[in-house]
Amino acid sequence: MSSSFTIHVLHSHPKAYCLHNVISTRRGARVILHDGARIAIIGGGPAGSLFCIFASQLARDMGKALDFTIYERKSFASYGASGCNMCAGVVSESLVQLLALEGINLPPAVVQWGIESYFFHTEGGSVEIKSSRLRQRGIATVFRGGGPAGSLAKGIQSFDDFLLQRAVEHGACVKRTFIDRVCMEGDKPRLYSGGNMLQDCDLLVGAFGIKASTGKMFEDLSAGYKVPPTTKAVQSEIELGSDWVERRFGHSIHIFLLRIPGIKFVSVIPKGDYITVSVLGKYPQSDHITAFLDHSAMKKFLPSGFQIPQKFCHCFPKISVGAAIKPFARRAAFVGDASSTRLYKDGIGSAYITAKAAAHTALLHGIGEKDFREYYFPACKSLNRDNLFGQHLFFVNKLISVVSPISRGYFHIVQSEQKNLQKNTPYSDVLWDMFTGSRFYKDIFFRTLHPWFLLYLLGAVVLYPIKKAFLFFANRWKGVVL
């Protein structure tokens, strides 16, 4: 989600005010979106498009006609980084369902691969986890742009482009104009490009992702807004052919929890002819991709004699790992990654939540700072609070993966559960929900605190080595007797 534009606070301009001045001088005034109000959305990624869709739907239900303009420089139909919003491209189980309920069904050209399970690979072995709730391909993998650089694949539709087209169907006008200045003129935000005034708007929606320079310019407006903290990931698209991808990766996302220096974990996401390799680490570099592809655990998934190409489509996307401070102002709201997002996953799901909350606040309550604080900000805070539970869960997960007896015990329980999915599968469900984003972290966290959950795990940790030792000695004894 990004759009390049700059904002200059023109202190010399007599009519230009920074946002916080407007806020302080007009705190008491109530502002609402009237019939015919103009809304400018900066960024045509999922957050911007979804804001437009939800706001226009609600406006229609309320009998209002609003004017939407989305400013997005990128053409999502382009191959490679120029058309891509650089993300792993997984639409979570819950988001697929939510979009379907909203009447947004993802067409086959958008969905590159339907996912039905997750494989977890550790140094000690692999286990496949399927949802115990629904037997279906409920997760979608997508390309955010037109496809990997150098790709000749036909019939790929970018996910972002698909949503942008839906926004256009809802009446949005998309402009490829580069916005290089935004300032407050009187009471309303005014947009400029190349020195030309483009428009005044009643509401400005910041859906520009986590582009540091753009975010910094909003911060400079002194409205109290501060961009979220980020970390870097490295990811690449490797072409293997759909037959190979089907045969070796199936309809599963593969998570590798290996002990490779500098890497937390690696996700391998099948997408038609390609796999997306997404590496999360402290200081990710392209060398990490090659180190991973050279690892014995990954090599068995690659064709024999596979050579890492000299040049392959790769990027270093930023991942938001925190929350923006004060993602709203009078006549302005920030949505998607520019606001709050879920830790390590489901960025598009967070875009859905924040965009919808902001759209409904603007239509049902108003566009004043107080309105956004009272009705929009709680949705952001709820995501932020949930991330605290997520941090704890990922810390424990890391701890488990490092302490071999516990990871073996957990692994053993999950393997047993997967053999009989008709019964309760609490340990598999925890992993499934954590990595698919199907449930909020808070839900998962409290499930793991259940006394039976902890006792059974403890039992497995203690009993598994005893059982293994017993079988070992029994086999030896058998050998001696025979």
Next chain:
Amino acid sequence: MTEESLLGRLYKDGETIVEEGMQSRTMYVIQGGKVKVVKNDNGNETVLALLGEGDIFGEMSLFDASPRSATIKAIGEARVLAIEHEGLMKRIKMDPTLALRMIKQMCQRIRDLNARLIVTKKAMHQASEGLLQLQRTEGVPRKDLEPKILAMVAQLQENLHTLTEQYVPRDESLP
């Protein structure tokens, strides 16, 4: 349309997705193809509605936890996305507007049912009026009455058939 890129679950022609009387709270959204809503009455299958891409079904059990009120079968190949009950209820609690589309669809169904009810009542009223008229007629031999009663029953059947045709659009792919 590639098999790999499809979401949900594929049902073959005639395969049952939802069985009448079964206890389940899963809701469904049609991703591709068509399904029919049927009611079984002593082995006779009455088609109540045809649903297509984007339509929702199974939402009544989601809210009232009652057994399924009708059977849903695939017409040709149909791909259907299941919506898990527990997760959805939590989401609706957080964002009640999520239920708006379901409410709109249910409103439309109530309107259709009301219209069908009015037409049915009208047809039944005409039939009963006709029978009462015949009862009041004196001096007409029983054998002369029979053709009139048969004609009225035929007219009633015709009315009910028209009613079904009106609200369940004819589809060539119907078996």
